[in-house]
Amino acid sequence: MYVIQERLTRIAAAYGMQGARITAFPTSLLVSLGGGEATALELTTPVTAVRLDQIAVLHRLADDAEHARVEPADGLARLEEIRELAPRFGPGVSIAGYGVLTIGIALILHPALRDVLAAALFGLIVGALRLATRTQPTLQILLPVVAAFCVAALTAFAVKHDLADPGLRAMIAALAVFLPGAALTTSVLELARGDMIAGSSRLVWSAVQLMLLAFGIVAGIEAVGVSSSQAFSSADRVLGDWAPWLGVLVFAVGVVVAYSAPPKAFGPLLIVLYAAWVGQVVGNHLFGGYVSGLVGALVMTPVAAVVAHYSSALPVYALFLPGFWLLVPGALSLIGLTRLAGDTSAVGSGDFLAVVGSIIAVALGVLCGTLLLEWGRAGLARREGA
Numbered sequence: 001m002y003v004i005q006e007r008l009t010r011i012a013a014a015y016g017m018q019g020a021r022i023t024a025f026p027t028s029l030l031v032s033l034g035g036g037e038a039t040a041l042e043l044t045t046p047v048t049a050v051r052l053d054q055i056a057v058l059h060r061l062a063d064d065a066e067h068a069r070v071e072p073a074d075g076l077a078r079l080e081e082i083r084e085l086a087p088r089f090g091p092g093v094s095i096a097g098y099g100v101l102t103i104g105i106a107l108i109l110h111p112a113l114r115d116v117l118a119a120a121l122f123g124l125i126v127g128a129l130r131l132a133t134r135t136q137p138t139l140q141i142l143l144p145v146v147a148a149f150c151v152a153a154l155t156a157f158a159v160k161h162d163l164a165d166p167g168l169r170a171m172i173a174a175l176a177v178f179l180p181g182a183a184l185t186t187s188v189l190e191l192a193r194g195d196m197i198a199g200s201s202r203l204v205w206s207a208v209q210l211m212l213l214a215f216g217i218v219a220g221i222e223a224v225g226v227s228s229s230q231a232f233s234s235a236d237r238v239l240g241d242w243a244p245w246l247g248v249l250v251f252a253v254g255v256v257v258a259y260s261a262p263p264k265a266f267g268p269l270l271i272v273l274y275a276a277w278v279g280q281v282v283g284n285h286l287f288g289g290y291v292s293g294l295v296g297a298l299v300m301t302p303v304a305a306v307v308a309h310y311s312s313a314l315p316v317y318a319l320f321l322p323g324f325w326l327l328v329p330g331a332l333s334l335i336g337l338t339r340l341a342g343d344t345s346a347v348g349s350g351d352f353l354a355v356v357g358s359i360i361a362v363a364l365g366v367l368c369g370t371l372l373l374e375w376g377r378a379g380l381a382r383r384e385g386a
Contacts, residue, residue, distance in 0.1 A: 098127030101254025107247025122174035148216025156224035301369025
């Protein structure tokens with residue numbers, strides 16, 4: 001919220017409103033154009049999900065506004081054009097892209113071969129559901145629960161009739177984009193900065209989102225009549241250590257297609273994702289699992305900022321979002337909550353410590369990476385001014 005407030009304040013100043021005061025919340029803005037002026041309340045809840053190509057065009061519009069290169073009326077017209085912007089890929093390709101994205105996440109989670117195959121099928125199903133509800137805001141609210149229910153019910157049905165034995169990794173991979181990993185991390189950052197209203201509301205929303213997903217999974221399994229221990233069984237034979245490294249590449253391809261990223265976005269996105277993954281792997285090797293997310297986020301943050309500076313394909317926050325899906329703090333939370341909902345004896349204090357530790361680690365990594373970036377920029381500015 002702090003970043004949004006600062007940018008909107010700079011835009012207002014570019015148009016001569018030096019005394020503008022803006023307070024941003026997750027779903028609303030309070031705007032005053034100067035001392036003694038009336039304060040306006042603007043709702044900011046999006047009507048539909050925003051794609052990466054729309055984010056990129058919106059970022060360019062904000063840049064133009066920050067330098068007063070666009071008239072207000074033209075800016076409003078461009079906003080409406082962005083809202084109506086057609087996806088780069090057709091429906092079938094977008095669904096296939098989501099299936100590829102799901103395979104990439106499954107590979108990152110150290111899967112067995114059965115997990116990858118099941119994840120591909122589940123990804124296509126969830127991709128079709130996403131496409132069907134794209135223009136229906138009300139249905140989009142229910143989409144995470146419906147998708148979780150369908151995926152879990154199919155898993156339980158396959159197990160019950162000995163058709164297949166998909167594991168929990170396949171379900172998590174198909175539902176990963178619904179996980180509020182970025183929101184959970186952002187809420188911790190906001191609370192640490194003292195933004196209690198924004199941080200608390202975002203934290204509560206994230207917790208509810210996780211519980212709804214967990215409810216959908218458990219409800220789907222119970223509707224078929226299979227115990228959670230059967231549905232959540234894990235395979236002994238997993239793929240080799242090469243799988244996650246390939247998974248990052250496959251995941252990047254899926255993100256570009258499923259979320260209609262701009263044509264030049266693949267290279268920058270791949271750099272950021274591999275930077276986050278390498279940081280996480282190195283952190284895990286040197287310090288253990290709890291610190292791996294911190295190191296991954298610490299590396300990802302400045303890399304995303306540098307890549308976004310030299311490439312106009314995607315802004316830094318659009319590069320961040322797939323990175324959060326890669327670091328999957330929300331995935332750990334969903335696994336813990338789902339196991340707790342299905343079998344309370346399956347969860348111990350270690351599971352909750354892992355969940356809390358991963359969220360805090362990623363948040364601290366982003367915070368430390370941002371600080372390092374700011375110190376670097378300040379040092380460069382002093383050097384150029386000397």
